[in-house]
Amino acid sequence: MNSHLLNEKFIPEKLPDICVPRPALLNTFHQYAQKRVILVSAPAGFGKTVSTLLWLAASGRKSIWISLDEYDNSPIVFYKLLCTGLLSASPDNKVIAELLRNPDFTVSPVEHTINFLSHLDFGSASYALVLDGTHLITDREIRKSLPYILKRLPLSLVTLLLTREEHTEYMESPISEGRAARITSGELIFSELEIQKYFKAYGHYITPEEALAVKDVTGGWAIGVHVVARNGQLEPGGKLDHSLYPYMRRHIWDPFDRDLQQFMLMTCVVDEMTAALANRLTGREDSEAHLDRLCAANSFVSRTDGGQHYRYYHIFLQFLRNVLEEDTSLDKDELYSSTAAYYRERGEYYSSIRFAVKAKDFEALTIDMLEMSEYSTQGGAVSARVAMQDLHLLGDSIPENFTENESYLLISQCWYYYLLGDAQRFCTYLDQLYAKLPEIMEQHKTFIRYGLFMRSIDFRRPIFSVSDLLTSEIIDVVVRSTSRATTLMNALPFIHRCHRDYSDFASDIEEKTRKAEPVFTVLLGRLNTYMAHALRAMLYYERNMLKEAKACCDLAVSILPREFVGEPSFSAALTQAIILSALGQKAEAEEKLAEVQAGVLEQNNSHLLPNFKAYETRVRLSDGDKHAASEWFEQYFVTPVKDLELYKITQHFTTARAYMVLAKSDEAMRYIIRLKKLGEDFQRPLDIAEADVLKAILEWALGKRQEAQHTLEFALSAAQEYGYVRIFAEEGAAVLPILRKISLKVEKKSYTGTLKAKYIHEVTFAAYEQSKRKKGLAIQLNPKAVRLSKQQKHILGLLAKGYKYKEIVEYTGLTIHTVKSHASAAYGKLDVNNSMDAVLKARELGLME
Template sequence: MKPFEDGSAANDEFQSVSPGTHRGELVRDLLRQRVRIPSAPSDGLKRPPLTARIQEALGAGSVLYLEAPCGYGKSHALLSALHESERSPEMIKWISFSTQDNEPARLMTLLGIALNPQPSHDTPTLAHATASHSEALSLLLAQDYWQRPDRNAVMVLDNLTSVSHPVVIELLEQLIAELPKGLSLALVSRKPLPFETHKSELEGRFTRLGAEVLELSRQETFEFYSAALASSQLTTVAIDHLYSLTEGWITPLALYQRELAVLAESRLPIQETVSVERFLRDSVLSRLTPPQQRALRVMAEMDIVSDDLYGCLVDSSCDTSFRPSIAAEAGIPMRPLPGRGRWFRLNPLFHEWLRSSALDGALDRALAASRWFCQHHQLPEALRYALLSENAEEAVRIASEGSEALLIGQDTASLLRLRRSLPPGLLERSVRLRLVYSWVHAIGGQFTQARALLEGLPDDERESLSGRINALKAFILRGEGYVDEALEVADQALAAEVLSTQGQLVTQMVRSSALCAAGRFADARDANRAAARLAREAGDSGSELLAVYTHARIELGKGALKHAEQLLRTGLDTAMNETSRSTRVGESRLQLNLVLVLWHQGREAEADRLLVTCGRHAEQARDLGLLLAMALRVLICRTQGRLEDAFVWIGRAERTMHAWQVDESVFVPVLEALKASCWLASGNVDSAAHALARLQPYRETGCVPELIPMMPGLLDLLQVRIELARGDDIKAADTLRRIRLKDGGAIPFAVEMHLRLLESLLAYRERGVAAAQKLLAQAVYLAAQEHFISPFAELRIEMSELMEKAYPHLPEGEFTRSVGQLFGLSVAKVNAAPLAEPISEREQGVLELIARGLSNQEIADQLHISLHTVKTHARRINAKLEVKSRTQAIVRARELGLL
């Protein structure tokens, strides 16, 4: 190996250009032009959180590694952060690598130029002092100039993907290890670094930011397309679909944005536009060999793929060594599935694009995949690929041999697809399949179809199956919201002489849910403990997840958000640690209820990210929980003031439930209640009242939906809000009292919080701020224990006037500050104690007129009282406020939030 000497670049093909030039001098001049920061991005979406994170990672002597497949805006994000930092351009050294730089001497020349403290002069030759590149690098980094932390310089090594020379890799590793205090280092690549970094990470000076950080969030995607949305080029549904398909992949989104200007009237799906297809073909696939490209298309035939599964699918035309794990490390946009070992999934956009051109032998590979999953006891996946292979015999064999296992696997979608493929008459002849499909329809909210299958069972089978039938009937009754009836039938099922462990387990879960809806939390917890014990004894991890879900629902009903979150996260972590599993209803239900907890606590950004994932899972599994996912999306849109988007989501939910043939009794009350709430938020009280009136038949039955057990209480609260909006305070107060007495006072915590806020609002309207202040402070204190802020967000419009006046007197704390932020209040807190004697309602009216500058006579005329009475009120106001003049009274009243 040629030693580093006199600054010459190796393979200096430019020497013949200028024979009179000193050896390497021309190349050095050319390379010097490359060591400079590119100009700032002229446009693009501002991303303050990402910019702040990058700037924080570039501390003195620290290393930032940006690693993501092409198109994730790595260099763009870094450039934006550097240009927005306080560093001078001279303190930023940017080197973009090319394939020509994959040579030690050339790298050393670039580093020598970048690390020269005096850019206008050449660095002195190092040939006399060193015989190796490593020693030369050490000398460059050891210069006194770079030892001072206040230098605050950054060196960027961009496009490290092209680096493969062993010596170059060793020099980069040395650069990180010996990085001086006055310099920070930013590395940008599509691939993982080819050397270890754990020592630097443990020292707290190495930060890796991957695709999961660089990709746009759903909110940023909407912001990115705000102009297209405003001009009606795209709808919110289209943008939401774009985000789900791309998962925030920046370059395809940006290319599609440019295409919109051209396509306008006849826009294509993003995966079919010319520029996006060219990007996927030329930037992602072009670096692969034809056998690797075919291997990637074979992987795309699977929803998820592992190295082992891939091995049974490849043919002689594929690169057998290009396994999913190797593809992920090569910078292909695919990610490992958490907790699944070596299982991977492709980015949905890339996945769709690869699948757009079918390969020969696809049906045979689907059958091979089905048999592979059968061998690994993953029957839901086996059934799915048997159906895709169009082999009806194989699908029926799997369903017949493992029907109960499929049901436990909770893959409702595959079982429903199978029913359409069953040979005529098979379902009617098989009692076992009829019972399984009754459960399938019940899980999917198709209670009418479930009952029809049950009613068709032969009489001679009913007696022997009475326990299982009653278990299913109890499940259906609970799903329809009939709490007492469900408990009665569940007890009959448990009393049966023969009831399988699975049947006992489900029945105990039904009892737990019904008891929770009835407010009997202790009994509900006992039933759920029994269900969890049965699940563990049976080794049924899927049902264990459902038991955790039920336990969390109990805690949610009690208002214990923190405990519920702990349970849900523990359940999800447990599921994640199973190395072989498919997407199940239990897992998506855990995720959905975690979203519910996050929303209750006002953590909307976290809720938004998780909602995308669990909504997709619920849709894939044909889980009725998708209704809750869409309802949560409506709630988030409404609290953010995006009412049009909220109504769009209501429409999408309605269409989906109709397409899934879900009973109207399941989803209509939920969607009508959401409509009423949105109409109220928009000020359209009559439409809200009409929506509530349509729900009267449901309210009279007293049904408590399984998905949203607090629905009856929320409907009662909507009635109170409508009455208040119409100014009928007496009727609203009467409705509040009836709610308090309803069901023996067993009220879910969320409903209790709404009640307290509405009672404080009613007190304010009847008796003034002083009367409402104590009630409001109690509500804030109670909600602060769990940071339960969703009721305040729901009632923000109604509560705004009261909150503006009472906010200064609320209990100090983080929750109070969050409430103030929600209502846009930043009133300084008052240190003085509350008034010993509150201002009366009449005195409050006089005080407000005084603050408007009216004279005593003008106040008397306006209130139709005598001048003497006005003066008496004024004296009492001054005494209560402990002031001596009108001006002091106004100032003091403002400090106390009375004005």
């Protein structure tokens, strides 16, 4: 193991000086290791860590240990930790070392981890990977992707997931398929014989009956057995509080002298410490002696990394922090500030920010944020320090009152709520930011570029309004800055629907794009001209002016600086693909799509793969491809979300389409309604229109013809203002029958609505041309067409009027057998069992008036 690559998070706790062999439990570990993944699931204090350490010692495997905490709950941090740990076991592998150092790792951690694992080779060595504390990892993307990652680990490696969760849904499939096994509290509890041996190790001899009494009181809970064995006897009456805190206070905490108690309280603010950090926190120079004294007494403290680091046992650490909260004699903010200073001196800025926030230390927080202010590089790749979009790692952990003292933090708050799709809070922080921009310019010039970028994505104002803020001083500061605001939004991937919707340009594309160029120049530097041409291309595309769109797109691609790989080139290439497809150049469009995918992989821009996959899947879904829909839901990044994130909106639209193709109409409708709400909240006309088009297609497929027509009319009326055609035409055969109905309505002299016949004809014709190429989204949703014969309709019509069978016989002259035969045939076609349901269903499908 190459320890210079690691920090204290990679150092396991040391086995207690006193522990007893547990052969039955170790045999269970050994058997389950054959499945390569073991989930050790039990509440705190059941001995998950010690049992795992015992098995590691017995198995002879080398260990890669990663201790997780709540700050690892993001794909970027989690997978960086995982790969760093794995690299420590193969430090001479230059390929994986370079992959881990790649700045793009922070943008697409899952894809980079998969690539990393494909080059990992342990040779003949046997390892065990331990992820300690996986209950703290609740991020849906991690939980969905982790089983895929575990499958790709070398066969010689066994993975152990230590968690306090009883139910781990994300691991149920591997367990049911026999690729993983679970060890629960039932296997971890101490038997009476093990309890006797544990007492004996402490010099206490108890009878089998006394061991049984201890088990009855403690439930065989490892920490409970430890507390009782250390004390040597049960409380009078054989009682032990299940939470253990009262017992720990009386029998462990109270016997310590006040000096040692103070020492432990002052050092419990961190999960792990060096003697130097302990000295910093306590203001003394003999911390190492105190820590060694605690270790020697086996007082819930372990030494790791050859004695360099110390750690309180988890349950004791929780106990200490509870006591610290109750203790009014200690200044907790001062402890947090001292910790922040320690990490800052080591260049560990995420850790220093965490503790600066806890300490409400504004000056320290400013220093740390300035150190991390290089959000991106000129080439568009995210910095190795921190990406602007990665500030959700701080996000709502920054108290709102902080922004009153340190105004630049408003930028992080704006960005946080923008990405999450919370328009109301985004606007609230924006308004506060505008009032503080002069202050930011005066005190923190480094952040002014990002303040301008926030103004540029304010959907309530035209982008030209940024020019109002561009004083010569601000321009000078921005131009001299080495960073460039980046958004992940170019990866959506179309420029006119990226960080903002540019529909307000559609009425005069050339003039408004020209007017915006000064803003593009300040925000984007050398990308400004590319941005202008790419924007023109997509707006012309939406208006179905395809020749103009292609000319602008080709020009944009030709002037894109070669060093600008990543989002700009990705967006440009997909823009070419969609325009070629609209022009009917299928082969060229498919070739361009293959080129885009190859470029993403070759340039190691795997963070773009989710949105590429979203577009590719959408193309396949437009032919009603059920397999594509099922594959989409297997993607690790497609997870259920409470609130739709704006930066994933392309993926969310593909999810809605996949639900439709799989005939999951209820899920599709709910998703579409949420997408429309998100579009309305952020004033994005194209997103609103796309949601309405999908809603209309779904309603039509479900037989709700009038609702579908009304929905699409509404969408067309809104889009007519901008001259948008492709947003409807791209749905081809799925939308064509609704358009034809509307077209007939508009052509009538009695029509008094706002839709113009010329516009409707243009949209309908474009959709017709598209229908020649694609079957349409709703192909799988449409039930088998119901066709009733003339006689069947007649019989149902009479039943609808209240006629009985005998009356129908008299009225029609048909035999009773013939009447019943026609009625029965109609019931079968309509999938109903009685005349009332038959009439209602026939009317719903438009088969009867």
